[in-house]
Amino acid sequence: MATPMTPAQFAAKLRAEGATVVEVGDWETHNRNHVGPWGPVHGAMIHHTVTKGAQTTVNICRNGYAGLPGPLCHGVITKDGKVHLIGYGRANHAGLGDPDVLRAVTNETALPADNEATVDGNRHFYGFECENLGDGQDPWPEAQLLAIERVSAAICRHHGWTERSIIGHLEWQPGKSDPRGFTMAWMRERIAKRLGVKPQTTAPPKPVKPVVDLSRLVAAAQSDPGRSGTPVTYAGVKTVEAALVNGGFLAKPYSDGHFGSATVDAYAKWQRKLGYSGTAADGIPGMTSLKKLGERYGFTVVA
Known part of the structure; x- marks a missing residue:
């Protein structure tokens, strides 16, 4: 359980972990806070989008669609490994989920089967949508998998969490299948290895502005x-x-x-x-x- 990072902290921590961050529009204040609270946070959730194309994916996640207004996450991870920040605060990504799963994430213990949908996940999880068709055939490029690993580790480092605080949507809400194409157990192994190594202490050179x-x-x-x-x-x-x-x-x-x-x-x-x-x-x-x-x-x- 923790207080959410500020938007500036969030972007800085992702960059410090080596993620390529793209800030989109007024992402720092684009949220759903008017309909419910944001925080305390207990972990981060990984999703796939069932979309194709970076710009299309970013636009849908930022703006939402009929019946589900945006933002639909905090960061969109496209196939090229870029992390597009499109909102910050309460976002429509997790929905209702299993209270036993939330308890396990909070305590960083083994996850039980998700068989209930009664707890508000939009309040308690950072969310990342990943560009993928979600059919089990669409490939996951290494650059994209590495970005998932990096953003997850960045959040865990800030809050002092272990890899057990990172879950997939399919582990939270009954009937969900995302992310499909790799297992979250495998991704948590990658995150754990990264957390065992200190990130670089010197900041990368700032790009020259046009x-x-x-x-x-x-x-x-x-x-x-x-x-x-x-x-x-x-x-x-x-x-x-x-x-x-x-x-x-x-x-x-x-x-x-x-x-x-x-x-x-x-x-x-x-x-x-x-x-x-x-x-x-x-x-x-x-x-x-x-x-x-x-x-x-x-x-x-x-x-």
């Missing part, structure tokens, strides 16, 4: 190909479009390196999110809004 030139970006934005037919191309446009895609403001097919009408509309959504309205939310970048976008999505702005 630099976006505001004046060149504005020139590109004001030459909307929908109006001029001769768009201004500038490499920084792709950096900004990638940020807008990550934030859910721009559909990925429109991230083409030209600050076209779709990108103008997407940037206007970002401006409105910041509280701008009228002509101040016209989709043409300004220094303040662009700096805020860069702070959130990892690029630097120059005039």
